[in-house]
Amino acid sequence: MLLTPQQVKSQKDRLKQSELEHFSQTDINSLISDRTLFCDNLLKQLWAQFELDKTELALVAVGGYGRKEMFPLSDLDFLILSEQQNSPELAQKISQFIQFLWDCGFDVGAAVRTLAECDAEGRKDITIATNLLESRLLIGNEKIFKKLTALLWPPDFWDRETFFNAKVQEKTERYQRYHNTSYNLEPDIKHSPGGLRDLHLIYWIALRHSNVMTLDEILQSGFIYPEEYSLLQESQQFLFKVRFALHLILKRYDNRLLFDRQIKVAELLGFEGEGNQGVERMMKRFFQALNNISSLSDLLTKHYREHFLRQVSCGKIEALDSNFAIQNNEIVLRNEHIFMQQPDTILDLFAHHANQPQTEIHSATLRKLHLALSQLQAPLSQQPLAREKFLRLFNLPKAIRRAISPMHKYGVLTAYLPQWKAIEGLMQFDLFHAYTVDEHTLRVLQKLESFLEEDQRELHPICARIFSAFSDRTLLYIAALFHDIAKGRGGDHAKLGAQDVSEFAQQHGFERREIETMAWLVEQHLLMSITAQRRDIHDPEVVLNFAEKVKNKVRLDLLICLTVADICATSSTLWNSWKRALFTSLYEYTNQQFAQGMDELIDTDEQVQDNKKQALALLQSQGFMDDVTALWARCSDDYFLRNTPKQLAWHATLLTDFCDDILVKISNRFSQGGTDMFLYCQDQAQLFHKVASTVAAKKFSIHSAQISTSLDGYVLDTFVITELNGIPLKNARRRELESAITDTLRSGKTPKVGTLGNQKLQHFNVQTEVRFLAMNRSDHTEMELFALDKAGLLAEVSQVFAELGLNLLNAKITTIGEKAEDFFMLTNKNGTALTETERKELEVRLKNQLN
Structure with missing residues (x-):
């Protein structure tokens, strides 16, 4: 019976449902193997259905499919191989075969090439060459597949050194994209440092060198130690399990462990605990696996370069002490058992590394270190001599970069500090x-x-x-x-x-x-x-x-x-x-x-005068000759304290000859990482609420607000704002906001703020908390607000202030990830601190508004 795309989709759905139901009880290798077998059998059946079994073609699995690493959303990568160019009729059949797979919902990575094309393309492109090296015959012409294999092994087809260097360069570029750390909190299982690509690098090097494809074969070849094999195997199994679970919960291919996905994957893997404990436990193990793989990948690539590519010479050996020497700019052991015999000498290694900035640590030294650390019975810090050596490290040149950071990377900090x-x-x-x-x-x-x-x-x-x-x-x-x-x-x-x-x-x-x-x-x-x-x-x-x-x-x-x-x-x-x-x-x-002295409060007059003096100097350097005395006479000392000399000078240039009723100016010249907004107008009811609502309605964020009022009732307020993604405002957006705020203040109509959802925030639970500070103050009330951050939060808060008739004197807006931690100075309608009743009402209203 001929298969239809709908029937294949049903088979895929049943397989996925079975995987979900049995995931927690099934070995991850069995899940991957069963899915690979499902794909193998389906392709073979369809090969016959499209009568391609009657041709001289070969169907070859390549890449991850060739390695038999099939996950629920993995691409179906294969090569259709021929000796000669295909006839139009045969090309039509091949096209129908590939299109059928697309219709079944597979992401197909298909190549149709002759042997000559494989040879030519493989020599030009390292990715194609790697895919071909991982090839596996599924069905079809075995002779032509053997010819393909024979093409890949001549010395001039990506010789070992060129292949190695190209793969290491790929790794370097990949690490740079992820800031050279495994520990980004939304990592990519495949591409982050320490991810599956680092494992594949080990596979590819071993494959090109000795034609072995699995960790077991690599172990048997002698390329890795049994201890390294166990750590790689354990780490690989966990990454496989996480990736399989991730693919089961997604509809489209992706390998990023985003926050919302971490919750679902942790549940699928059986990690439990109160609040976020389950997620944090899973991710802790995940990051440890990444670190294991990253460290061993570094070590094994270093080992390969040193032992198989470099022209080994008896280069000059320069003794560092009785246990260490430098050879070929690498730190080597003179006594290969010293770490076992005297564990405190482990710290000597990193002292030498700091003192010899042009050297690296030889892979053989690192392997002995790794072995010694695995057999330590007690923390290194329990040894008096080790304690002396540890403290001395901090006074060496580049102590952190050359000693402490490598110690963390290779597990020595863990061996030293139990915590x-x-x-x-x-x-x-x-x-x-x-x-x-x-x-x-x-x-x-x-x-x-x-x-x-x-x-x-x-x-x-x-x-x-x-x-x-x-x-x-x-x-x-x-x-x-x-x-x-x-x-x-x-x-x-x-x-x-x-x-x-x-x-x-x-x-x-x-x-x-x-x-x-x-x-x-x-x-x-x-x-x-x-x-x-x-x-x-x-x-x-x-x-x-x-x-x-x-x-x-x-x-x-x-x-x-x-x-x-x-x-x-x-x-x-x-x-x-x-x-x-x-x-x-x-x-x-x-x-x-x-x-x-601590007996009296500081006098801020000196700072006020200094800020004025610096601002005047800036104005004069800019050729500004107008008299600012009248302007500044209207301003309180707070204004000069809360603005920088640059801001004071800017305001003066704007206001000296200003005759209109409202001034809104926005500039990127004053706040690195944000945009400064200056507002000048006669004070009016609910002013801050109107500004905050307009900013939110235009989809900006307020990060800082300095509220000042002149002695004659004009506001001189400074805000730091950004786009919602945190970047400064471009010119068109600055002019747009200037107009919007001016219109709001002139019309007196406060814009409505729409609901601006943030997909990431829905996975976090922050209870609104209100704290009142400095309760002994009678002139104003200080309040801290802790709440789930969201676009328009400040507009909602200021609405509550407006409804209760409160006046805002000052605000500091701090966002800590998903959490807003804001500070406000307020007075009541009478211009004094809030009463106990007013504080209680404010707290209740804020919680009702924000929860």
Whole structure:
């Protein structure tokens, strides 16, 4: 009976349903094998149905299908091979055969070539050559298939070295697309560093070298050690299982583990727990598998280059000590058993790596290291000599890049610090943290070290100056190493981490004062970030309170370096010019507080005068000669504190001769990473709500709002805004928003904000929380709002303020991934702090509006 596309679709549906029903009880190899067999049998049946079995053609599976790695959404890759060009009649049959498969719902990767074309195309294109090397005869002319195989093995058809170099170059380019890390929180199972493509690289090298295709065959060939085989096999099996599950829940081919998919895949794999625990457990194991594969892929490609491609010479051996030497710019072992005999010498390896910046570590050395680590019975930190060596690493040149980071990559940090194992591959299921906890921690350390580089002086002037002045950076590096080490345990990770670093410091012989400093840094590593971004840092009381917690300038210097590095290492998009201005102001105010003593509040007059002086200098340098005295006489000191000299000068150029009623100007010149919007008009009811609603209606985001009112009742407000995807506004969009806000304020009509859904946000649950701060204030009320972030959130919040007749004095808008953490300063209708009744009503209204 002839098959129809509908019948084949039904067969595919039944197979998928069976896979779903039996997934948790079935070995992943059986699932892949059964699907591959299903495809094999179907193609053979259709080959006969289209009478192609009566020809001299060969049907050959290639690529992943050739490797027998078929997943539910895998492409059906095959080659139809002939000796000579096909006749028009035969070409028509082949076309019908391929079209039938498309009609059945397969994604078909089909090539129709002669032997000569395979030879010519394969020599030109490394991808085609690789597919051909993985070929497997399904049905048809066996003789012609053997001829194809014979074509692939002459020395001049992608010789081993050229093939190897091309594949390694592919890997390098692929790694760059994924920021050279396995730990992106929405990884690609196939292409991310450590993904299946890294496994395939090992397969391809072994295949080209000795014609073996599976891990078992590679093990038998002697190319990998049994310990390496076990780790690769275990990691491969888990990636296979995750990919198979992902394909079962998707309708279209994709290998990206996006957040919404992670939830469904974790359920299918049986990972359970409260909240997001199941997802985080699955992803932790997933990232550990990626790291295993990435490390072993690096090691084995290095091994292949050193032992099979390089012209081995007895190059000069330069002794480094009794255990290590340099040969051919690589660190080799003089005593291959030394890691087993004296485990503390493992740290010597990385000290040499830091001290010899032109060298790499030989693959044989790495393999001995890997073997020794697998047999360690206790943490390295329990050995006194190892502790001394570990601390000395932090004062070596490029200590983080050349010692600590490679130690993490090759598993030495885990072997040294017992707590490190718990954060390896530990993800946080949110939109804020771009990396796993261990990857983030390494990036904090790398960012700290980068403060020593010349190009950081402009981007991070305070941190670059402070960090380069430290004679010993060990305390700060260790605090950074421990700042997030207690994440995932439950409880306050900062307090738990402070306990961990205290125990570590005591074990490593630090003095009491040093221990207290490190513990304080870990416990308070979020203090400066919260104060700068969610408090009114121009309020002297806020500065005094912060200074009292910090206690002295040494701690302040350490804390700002750790804080800035922490922010930069969380996501590449978080640090920008307006945040730099916030942290700079808080740092300078706190230094001023320390200088004058803690008995009284700082006088901000000096900062006001300094900002005016700098703004005047900028105006004069621009050739602006008008008198700004009258304009500035109308402005409160807060205005000069809350705007930078550049902004003050900009405002002056706009307002000196301005005679209209409303001014809205938007520019990209002042905020790196965002767009500045300046609003000047006579104050009016519900002003902030009107602006926030207009911004939301035009599909922009507000990131920062500085609210100022002149002595004669005019607002001089500055906002930092972006497109919804976080990029600054282009010229046409800036002009569009200027017109829209002007129209809103003139008409008095507040635009309605439509519902702007975000697919990612629907997978997160953030309960709205309202906190009131500084309850002793009588002049205003300070409020923190925590809620699920969404487009138009600020418009909804400002609507509640408007309905209750509240006045907004200041706002700081902070988005932490899927979570909004906003700060507002408010007064009631009488211009005073909210009463207890008013606070309660505000809290209830906000929760009803946002939940």
